[in-house]
Amino acid sequence: METLKVDMTAAKRLEAERIAPVTSAGLPAKVVARDVNVYYGEKHALKSVNVDIPDRGVTAFIGPSGCGKSTFLRCINRMNDTISICRVTGKITIDNQDIYDPSLDVVQLRARVGMVFQKPNPFPKSIFDNVAYGPRIHGLAKSRTDLEEIVTASLEKAGLWNEVKDRLNDSGTGLSGGQQQRLCIARAIAVNPDVILMDEPCSALDPIATAKVETLIDELRGNYCIIIVTHSMQQAARVSQRTAFFHLGTLVEEGPTEKIFSAPSDPRTQDYITGRTG
Amino acid sequence: MVYPFFAALTLLTGIAYAVGQRRAVSVADGRLADLHSLPIYHALFTAIGVFVPMLAIFVIGTPLVSWMAHSAALAQFDPSVQADPLRSGVILRDVASISRGQFAGNASPELAQAAKDYAATLATGGWAVFLLAIAAGVAALAASFGVIKVPFRARKHVERFALIVLGACAVVAILTTVGIVFSVAFETYRFFFDPSLSGKPTIGSFLFGLEWNPQAAMRADQGTISTAYGFVPLLVGSLLITFIAICVAGPLGLFSAIYLAEYATPRVRSIAKPILEILAGIPTVVLGFFAALTVAPLIRGLGEAYGLNVASESALAAGLVMGMMIIPFISSLSDDVINAVPQSMRDGSYALGATKSETIRQVLLPAALPGIVSAFMLAISRAIGETMIVVMAAGLAANLTLNPLDAVTTITVQIKTILVGDQEFDSAKTLAAFALGFVLFFVTLMLNYIALRIVRKYREQYD
Ligand SMILES: Nc1ncnc2c1ncn2[C@@H]1O[C@H](COP(=O)(O)OP(=O)(O)O)[C@@H](O)[C@H]1O
Numbered sequence: 146m147e148t149l150k151v152d153m154t155a156a157k158r159l160e161a162e163r164i165a166p167v168t169s170a171g172l173p174a175k176v177v178a179r180d181v182n183v184y185y186g187e188k189h190a191l192k193s194v195n196v197d198i199p200d201r202g203v204t205a206f207i208g209p210s211g212c213g214k215s216t217f218l219r220c221i222n223r224m225n226d227t228i229s230i231c232r233v234t235g236k237i238t239i240d241n242q243d244i245y246d247p248s249l250d251v252v253q254l255r256a257r258v259g260m261v262f263q264k265p266n267p268f269p270k271s272i273f274d275n276v277a278y279g280p281r282i283h284g285l286a287k288s289r290t291d292l293e294e295i296v297t298a299s300l301e302k303a304g305l306w307n308e309v310k311d312r313l314n315d316s317g318t319g320l321s322g323g324q325q326q327r328l329c330i331a332r333a334i335a336v337n338p339d340v341i342l343m344d345e346p347c348s349a350l351d352p353i354a355t356a357k358v359e360t361l362i363d364e365l366r367g368n369y370c371i372i373i374v375t376h377s378m379q380q381a382a383r384v385s386q387r388t389a390f391f392h393l394g395t396l397v398e399e400g401p402t403e404k405i406f407s408a409p410s411d412p413r414t415q416d417y418i419t420g421r422t423g
Numbered sequence: 424m425v426y427p428f429f430a431a432l433t434l435l436t437g438i439a440y441a442v443g444q445r446r447a448v449s450v451a452d453g454r455l456a457d458l459h460s461l462p463i464y465h466a467l468f469t470a471i472g473v474f475v476p477m478l479a480i481f482v483i484g485t486p487l488v489s490w491m492a493h494s495a496a497l498a499q500f501d502p503s504v505q506a507d508p509l510r511s512g513v514i515l516r517d518v519a520s521i522s523r524g525q526f527a528g529n530a531s532p533e534l535a536q537a538a539k540d541y542a543a544t545l546a547t548g549g550w551a552v553f554l555l556a557i558a559a560g561v562a563a564l565a566a567s568f569g570v571i572k573v574p575f576r577a578r579k580h581v582e583r584f585a586l587i588v589l590g591a592c593a594v595v596a597i598l599t600t601v602g603i604v605f606s607v608a609f610e611t612y613r614f615f616f617d618p619s620l621s622g623k624p625t626i627g628s629f630l631f632g633l634e635w636n637p638q639a640a641m642r643a644d645q646g647t648i649s650t651a652y653g654f655v656p657l658l659v660g661s662l663l664i665t666f667i668a669i670c671v672a673g674p675l676g677l678f679s680a681i682y683l684a685e686y687a688t689p690r691v692r693s694i695a696k697p698i699l700e701i702l703a704g705i706p707t708v709v710l711g712f713f714a715a716l717t718v719a720p721l722i723r724g725l726g727e728a729y730g731l732n733v734a735s736e737s738a739l740a741a742g743l744v745m746g747m748m749i750i751p752f753i754s755s756l757s758d759d760v761i762n763a764v765p766q767s768m769r770d771g772s773y774a775l776g777a778t779k780s781e782t783i784r785q786v787l788l789p790a791a792l793p794g795i796v797s798a799f800m801l802a803i804s805r806a807i808g809e810t811m812i813v814v815m816a817a818g819l820a821a822n823l824t825l826n827p828l829d830a831v832t833t834i835t836v837q838i839k840t841i842l843v844g845d846q847e848f849d850s851a852k853t854l855a856a857f858a859l860g861f862v863l864f865f866v867t868l869m870l871n872y873i874a875l876r877i878v879r880k881y882r883e884q885y886d
């Protein structure tokens with residue numbers, strides 16, 4: 146509890162500095178989920194999830210492992226489509242557009258919704274080609290100079306430019322873990338998404354690399370709708386403005402981070418954040 | 424004495440096992456946990472203790488006895504006969520057949536006596552070895568009674584024995600390889616440098632000669648044809664057929680691997696993969712007559728329909744069928760390496776909005792490339808070394824040509840041609856086979872080495 150209190154003050158500080166204030170009623174919703182259920186074969190992994198995720202800022206998903214955080218995250222860019230036994234019902238919209246509409250092209254959806262994974266997964270290609278991968282696929286650059294600009298800008302936004310500008314042709318897999326993860330963030334940013342999903346992006350990183358990624362997330366939140374799954378409540382408190390708590394496949398409650406951590410309305414949330422479950 | 428000996432060996436070893444176990448349990452006196460080693464190790468220790476000396480006595484004793492029997496038989500004859508290996512050899516053969524009761528004709532009294540001595544020595548010696556072995560086994564068994572105690576480290580001894588056996592097996596395998604390589608290398612050396620050999624080529628004329636005609640030497644009376652050991656037409660033939668095979672198997676194997684790894688549902692995969700592996704199990708001799716009797720006439724007919732002149736044994740027919748043979752090598756290995764690319768690579772690509780085929784082309788294949796290359800290398804080295812298909816479907820004529828419709832011959836076919844039938848082992852023609860084999864070995868070795876290096880590098884990438 147002691148450390149949590151310290152972090153809460155950090156969260157308050159972030160709250161004070163925030164560019165675009167987020168309140169539950171104030172900001173227009175970007176991602177809206179209504180009665181979302183997910184089944185892996187017979188297993189009912191996610192039960193009737195309803196949530197509105199605001200246009201800007203960071204929303205954290207917390208909850209004990211196996212409660213369905215990743216599953217819900219993967220619904221938002223339809224990565225669950227790649228799992229054959231997975232079935233999704235209900236409705237998810239982004240900017241009022243149903244993303245499970247059969248007429249919607251999943252390729253375009255994923256261009257708008259970037260994703261960063263738990264374990265950094267740069268392609269075994271050069272740093273440049275890693276970042277250029279998305280723009281090339283989506284034909285975003287008209288010329289080589291265009292492409293170079295996109296790559297440079299993305300690496301700058303990801304705070305990696307100064308570290309790699311002299312070795313853009315080296316393999317992305319040769320970077321350190323933290324650098325690899327920021328490269329993956331740059332790779333996602335390069336296709337110019339509105340939403341960025343992050344599934345425990347720091348769980349494979351050491352504390353220093355984690356701090357760098359957290360700073361980066363904080364810098365990005367003014368321009369993107371960021372959803373981050375984390376198993377660390379301290380991290381949720383540090384980087385997010387809103388927090389959603391999942392438990393056994395249900396979304397228990399969602400609200401401003403500060404409220405979730407200081408005055409949760411559900412006893413299950415209370416138990417989890419005070420360390421009695423999970 | 425052989426069958427009784429092995430019966431006794433099995434029996435005593437079995438008894439020793441049981442006795443060792445009982446003994447261990449009884450010395451533990453109810454407190455099995457106090458034993459340093461589990462009873463099974465004491466059992467194994469006792470069994471090994473009986474088995475090894477018995478076998479050793481038999482393995483050493485038996486040849487010794489037969490050597491003694493030979494001397495006993497030869498003792499009937501005067502020393503000049505004994506010194507002559509040819510005559511003593513004849514006598515020993517006669518003696519052996521008399522003792523087996525298969526001797527035709529009348530044996531001289533000397534020979535009859537020799538046979539009698541021979542049989543007597545053999546019988547006595549055989550019994551001696553047999554009894555000695557049993558005595559040793561029983562003694563070892565008895566000794567184990569004293570050795571097995573609660574703190575006795577039977578496990579350590581058994582482990583050491585296992586180590587020795589495994590090491591010995593490895594040594595045998597390695598020595599065999601080394602032995603084969605050296606014998607081939609030695610004969611190759613003779614082929615080029617043995618002064619007593621007539622008609623041998625120089626290394627240069629072997630490696631760069633454009634004409635291959637080892638048969639000429641046998642037809643010296645015909646006069647006009649000269650012997651030639653130019654290796655180039657054979658190499659070109661081998662490479663041409665291999666090239667055709669890779670052109671067939673490369674795309675087919677790789678694409679089916681991609682299909683199996685990325686597109687096929689688990690059900691389709693579980694059916695299709697074993698079928699592809701059956702292809703690898705078809706004996707090459709079957710593929711060979713398939714090539715010669717089905718494919719070659721087909722190609723010839725087709726060629727004629729287009730007005731092409733196709734040899735009845737064309738490189739194309741052999742290459743096509745050889746391609747079929749190596750498809751499973753390429754598809755199975757490529758499938759494995761594509762599967763080995765971590766799922767996170769696919770996820771990363773799909774999450775960026777890449778389609779399946781984009782992901783395959785731009786992420787999976789580049790990542791799996793080293794493995795795929797080495798799959799090709801192994802397939803090529805298989806194809807170059809393949810014999811049966813080309814023996815049946817490619818020709819014997821050493822034409823230096825790149826036309827796939829012509830008959831060509833290969834290194835392996837020539838080795839086979841040279842060595843089939845009666846051979847004099849010191850003619851240049853016979854030794855040429857060793858030189859060919861040596862070159863073939865070298866080429867295959869290089870290909871395998873490169874393939875392994877690439878695979879190893881590829882492993883490092885994801886570890
Ligand atoms: N690919 C899958 N196949 C079957 N079950 C899965 C799969 N992925 C997740 N699950 C199940 O769904 C539940 C939620 O998993 P997940 O969303 O990964 O949890 P979290 O990310 O909160 O730890 C778990 O019980 C897990 O076993």
Ligand SMILES: [Mg+2]
Pocket residue numbers: 214215216344
């Ligand atoms: Mg998870």
